[in-house]
Amino acid sequence: MSPVRRFLSTPEAVAGTILLTALIAMALSASLLFPGDPQAIAGPALLPPFQDWSLPLGTDRLGRDVLAELFHGARTSLAVGLAAAAAALAVGSVVGTLAGFAGGLVDEVLMRITDAFQTVPSFLLALAFVSVVGPSLGIVVIAIALGTWTGPARVARAEVLSIRERDYVASARAIGMHPLAIAFREVLPNALPPVLAMSSVIVAAAILTEAALSFLGLGDPNRVTWGGMIAEGRAVLRTAPFLSIVPGIALVLTVLGVYLAGEGIVETTAVRRGLS
């Protein structure tokens, strides 16, 4: 069986793929289907859903089109989630490789710094960072990555510790390769699989953290975010709860899609390596 067909043989992976495809389609088509500013006023305020078919999901407190906001929010969620996870995985694997390969004092110092980052609640750190530097999309990405690189770093280090004693590393040393070249060209690529297996959990956590930050008003003010929409709707929670509930459902489906697809990928690769 081809890897793709094996991947699609579990119902979880199929459901995850459908959810993620829908999300990506939403993010990509946002400017096509809803050109113009999604934060512009589109109709009367607080129009309930399914009343006016030009505004299918109704409008919020300021008369903005909820469906347009939802589509543009998908874009922010996905962009921040993927960028923060990529940054965390990159920093984590570099730090983990350096610590594991160098050993000694370098290892000790890097691991104590990792400990320090794991001791401060990552959400509190993100909150402090964004409030110091000011909210923008790039800063939110860095703030989330600050709290998530430690997991990949630990996994990469553990993997590197077992790899660095292998024969091919010894022969790379014997032919006089520079230690950094050995670390990043020979060891790091082989240490990556277990690190990458964490990526779905990290993307999901990054999406949830972004939502929580923008819920507290620390997202990029110039972009629509699902967390920001939920916070907006909170002011009219008694009269129009759907304004908070709809973007939350989008958030749940997105994170669920990421988890399911991730589990499918891990299972597929485990079968390939004969572990299952």
Place this chain on the structure above:
Amino acid sequence: MTRALILLRRRLVGSIFVLLIVVIGTFLLLEAAPGDAVDAYIVSTGGDAGMIELLRHRWGLDQSELTRLANYLWALLHLDLGQSVTFSRPIRDVILERLPNTLLLMVSATALSFGLGSALGIYAGARPGSVRDRFLSIGSLALYAVPGFWLGLVLIVVFAVDLRWLPIGGIETLASDKTGLDRATDIAIHLVLPVSALGFIYLALYLRMMRAGMAEVWRQDFVLAARAKGLSRRRIVLAHVARNALLPLVTMLGLQSAQMLGGSVVIESVFSVPGLGRLAQEAVAARDTPLLLGIILTSAVLVIVINLLVDIAYAFLDPRVGAGEAGA
């Protein structure tokens, strides 16, 4: 006992280094913020340039960064976190006033998630692959995808706004001068929704870990031996499989404490619980950086203490853990 003491000492020495990194790192990060405590103070009270100069001098803000870091560390040794601008009170007092609410929230949420999560995990893992196992597995995955703050809002809509069973927020009824048991009941009623919102996500985590752990244990030889001895299935599940799968969950308790503390920031804001998390948000809104620094340090100490307790508990629960291994 001596083993636990050796472990404790090793951990304490390591923790001091980690705390020092946290203090210096956070201090420098917050130093980089535009504007200082005097700016924040002047915005709220008004004052001229002379007043600004005077305040900067009095609060030691005209000194170099290194001097101030040294002063801060020196004050920290005396458990002095400085003065809060927004509250005009010592930061230590403000934090100590809010800390019990957060601890209450965290301990209750942990009890809920760990207790119910491991119980449901045992129920699912007792019959791997059965209908209830698959149902709980998918259900917990869905629950794990729910953002806590949104779950909190949904709970408010259902139980506080529609059904009117539970209060919408706060930690207790204001100005009710209840005492003793009445007050405790009042607080418990107020905590039902925030504890559920915070705890349900971790419930899913513990359920999944328990289930996965049991699946591993089922394959081991001693389970086969227990079966060969003719033990009842119930006894095998509880005394052998679940018991051995429970240990990793205890470790997770410590690892999750930092996450849960972070999660309580948002939950406290949703339910207006006057705790440490809400204080952090207030500090951010008021640009009160010394207060934020104090909160981050307090959280770090809290996380270290919780992990220390978990390690000690672990050493007692699992006789295989020597002090040497546990320190690694």
